[in-house]
Amino acid sequence: MNPSPRIRFANSARPVRTLGLGVIGLGTVGTGTLKVLAEHRREIQRRLGCNLQLKVICSRSVHKRDLSWLGQPVKITSDWRKVVHDPEVHIVVELVGVLSTARAIAFAVLDAGKHLVTANKQLVAEHGAELVERSRAHNVGLGIEACVAGGTPVLHAVREGLAGENFTAVYGILNGTTNYILTEMERRGCAFNEALAEAQEKGYAEPDPTFDVEGYDASYKIAILAMMCFGQAVRIVDIPVEGITHIDQVDFAYAHRLNHTLRLIAGARRRAGNRLEVFVRPMMIPTASRLAGVMGATNGILLVGNKGGNTSITGRGAGGEATGVAVLSDVVQIARSIAAGSSISTPFGYENWNPPRIAAPDENVVATYLRLVVRDRPGILGRVCAILGRHRINIDSVLQEPDCKKQHLPFVMTLEATKEKHVTRALKEIARLPFLAEPPLLLPFSDLP
Numbered sequence: 532m533n534p535s536p537r538i539r540f541a542n543s544a545r546p547v548r549t550l551g552l553g554v555i556g557l558g559t560v561g562t563g564t565l566k567v568l569a570e571h572r573r574e575i576q577r578r579l580g581c582n583l584q585l586k587v588i589c590s591r592s593v594h595k596r597d598l599s600w601l602g603q604p605v606k607i608t609s610d611w612r613k614v615v616h617d618p619e620v621h622i623v624v625e626l627v628g629v630l631s632t633a634r635a636i637a638f639a640v641l642d643a644g645k646h647l648v649t650a651n652k653q654l655v656a657e658h659g660a661e662l663v664e665r666s667r668a669h670n671v672g673l674g675i676e677a678c679v680a681g682g683t684p685v686l687h688a689v690r691e692g693l694a695g696e697n698f699t700a701v702y703g704i705l706n707g708t709t710n711y712i713l714t715e716m717e718r719r720g721c722a723f724n725e726a727l728a729e730a731q732e733k734g735y736a737e738p739d740p741t742f743d744v745e746g747y748d749a750s751y752k753i754a755i756l757a758m759m760c761f762g763q764a765v766r767i768v769d770i771p772v773e774g775i776t777h778i779d780q781v782d783f784a785y786a787h788r789l790n791h792t793l794r795l796i797a798g799a800r801r802r803a804g805n806r807l808e809v810f811v812r813p814m815m816i817p818t819a820s821r822l823a824g825v826m827g828a829t830n831g832i833l834l835v836g837n838k839g840g841n842t843s844i845t846g847r848g849a850g851g852e853a854t855g856v857a858v859l860s861d862v863v864q865i866a867r868s869i870a871a872g873s874s875i876s877t878p879f880g881y882e883n884w885n886p887p888r889i890a891a892p893d894e895n896v897v898a899t900y901l902r903l904v905v906r907d908r909p910g911i912l913g914r915v916c917a918i919l920g921r922h923r924i925n926i927d928s929v930l931q932e933p934d935c936k937k938q939h940l941p942f943v944m945t946l947e948a949t950k951e952k953h954v955t956r957a958l959k960e961i962a963r964l965p966f967l968a969e970p971p972l973l974l975p976f977s978d979l980p
Contacts, residue, residue, distance in 0.1 A: 549582045550866050553614040555636055556626030557590035560650050560677070563851020564624065564858045569601050575859065579866050586619045615639045621869075622646040622672075622862055634658060641665040641673070646875075648861040650677035650854060656751040656767055659758065660884070663877060672868060672875035674861025679752045680705060680830040682853030683846030684860070689759045689834065690880035697837040698760040700800035702979060705752040707828035707849040708736045708743035709775050709795045713813075714826045717783045717792060723776065735828050735849070745774035746795060746811040753797035757809050760799065760834070762881040765809055769889045773812040777972050782902060784932055785943045789900075791815040792823050796977065800835075806890035813974055815900050820979040833979065841980055893952035895975075898927070901944045902972040903961070907937040911966055915944070922957040924949050939968050951975070 552568075554561060568575070568585060575583055587606040588598070594607065608614065614623060615636070623640045625647060627633045633651045637658075640647045642665060649655065655662065655678045666673040676686050680703070689698075704710050708730055715726040727744070730736035742748050750772045754765045775795050786792050794816055799809045816823055821843045825831035830848025835841055847853040868875050905911055912929070919926060925947040935941060946954065958973050 549584050550579075550869065551584055551586040551617075551619040551621045552624065552862065553587045553589070553617060553620035553622070554585070554624045554626065555589040555611045555614055556624075556628075557588065557593060557596060558626065558628060559851040560854045560858070561590070561624075561626040561851075563853070564626065564855035565598075565601065567852050567855040567859055571859070575863060578863060579870065581866070581870055583862070583866060587614050587617055589614045611636050612639070615643050615645065620645065622648065622865060624858055624862065625649045625651065626858070627651065630654060630657070637662060638665060641669055641671060644669045644671060646672040646674075646865045646869075648672075648674035648677075648858055648865070650858055652678040652748070652751040652755065656754040656765075659755070659879065660764060663879065666875070667877075670875070672865035673878045674858075674865055675755070675878045676861045677854050677857035679755050680832060680844075680846065681707075681848040681850065682856045683830050683832070683844055683848060684857065685756070685832045685844050686759060686878075687860070688842070688844060689756070690876075690878070693834065693836065693839065693842065694880060696834075696839050698801075698834060699837055700798065700835040701753075701756050701760045701832065702796055702798040702800075702822065702835075703749075703753065703756065703832040704794055704822055704825045704830055705749045705756075705797045705832070705848065706743050706746075706795060707830060707847075708740060709746075709749075710825060710830070711735050711828045712744070713775060713778065713793055713795065716778070716780050718826075720780050720783070722780055723778060744776055746772040746797075749795065749797040749811045753799055753809060753811060756797075756832070757799035757807060758884065759880050761801070761807055762884055763807055764884045764887045765799075765807070765889075766887060769887065770809045770811060771892055772810075775813050777970070778813060779902075779941075779972075781932060781941050782972070782974075785900070785902065785930055786815055787818075788930060789815070789945065790818050791976070792818055793974070794822055794825070796822070796979075802890040804888070806888045808890040808892060808895070810892060814977040814979075815974050816977045816979045820977075822979055835980070893950070893955060895951045896948050897951055897954075898948040898976040899946045899951075899954055900972075900974040900976060901946060901958075901961075902941060902974075903944070904939060904941045904968045905966045906968050907940045908966055914964060915961060918957050918960045919944075919946070922953045924953055924957055945976075
């Protein structure tokens with residue numbers, strides 16, 4: 532059997548045969564990553580041609596954990612600094628949930644001249660430029676594949692497989708929790724709270740689901756995707772975010788009558804003047820759209836190219852072991868670059884970003900779905916139509932499902948395409964009408980292919 536090839540690190544004249552790995556964080560993703568490493572160790576070693584060895588694990592509770600299933604002796608510590616400064620560790624995997632701690636770890640790893648792999652989407656979305664600058668300054672690798680869509684390799688596809696493309700838009704179902712809730716509401720006709728409770732029972736949703744159901748999780752992911760697809764710096768504060776908590780099962784009944792369905796869409800697209808529109812919101816999408824078929828806790832991404840057309844990617848967007856595959860894929864890619872003595876490619880696919888040029892969303896021209904729930908009385912439709920008319924908004928259709936209670940009567944108006952700011956102003960007036968039983972719901976119709 533041939534001995535493993537000697538690896539020469541960029542910042543060292545001394546060749547080594549073993550590549551040392553340190554893992555910080557033993558939550559769902561950390562544990563999943565270690566399980567994948569334990570089960571796939573032989574295959575990973577064959578792909579690398581050298582020995583990737585787990586040297587140290589760090590977690591606040593690591594001393595209480597049974598790690599015998601790893602099948603190898605490994606150092607353990609509750610102090611992440613010991614991982615960063617361990618001379619046997621060359622690649623550090625950071626899998627900590629708290630942003631401030633993850634940021635401190637990431638900067639310390641890169642400043643120590645070690646390679647970093649992270650799955651923290653908030654860290655990368657908010658501090659991506661700083662991470663890239665530090666990794667370049669110290670000539671070390673930075674892996675971020677697991678930050679978007681878990682085990683679905685969309686970032687690699689954008690960075691490598693579609694590097695010659697000029698994207699016009701990217702749309703995604705980027706949160707498995709919300710997609711599970713919506714597709715269960717659609718499939719079974721159940722209420723939001725019932726679908727959420729089931730998602731929590733199955734482990735798809737956290738005890739406090741706010742981060743997911745209000746769209747914040749998806750906003751970090753679309754920020755990263757937008758930076759990779761368009762080469763513009765995107766700030767989280769510039770992304771309008773709307774969640775799914777106001778969606779009702781009756782909305783799916785109306786959507787189906789209109790040959791549409793509902794999904795939480797995170798999107799980024801070019802507008803006039805090379806401005807970028809980035810958003811997270813529930814949308815009415817055609818049932819024929821590729822993303823309409825993304826069901827359950829699955830993620831789906833649709834990349835719209837100028838020359839290559841549409842590319843769709845679907846896969847498991849969550850789960851410890853699925854995300855662990857993406858983490859270890861970054862580890863393997865960095866290790867290959869080290870072994871080949873080649874420079875580490877930028878994780879965002881651009882050597883530099885243009886300043887952000889964000890389009891104002893209220894200038895968009897969209898057709899919309901307006902659902903009102905009212906206490907039935909004469910003159911309701913006339914008053915709503917009068918408000919829409921004052922704002923020069925044309926009505927396309929009025930729909931009402933049968934057998935609804937008179938004191939809680941839902942009906943839907945579809946509105947012809949107009950500037951979103953006009954609809955928003957009209958909606959503020961409509962929301963003050965005394966016969967409303969609950970706040971109105973406004974959803975844009977999407978032209979997703």
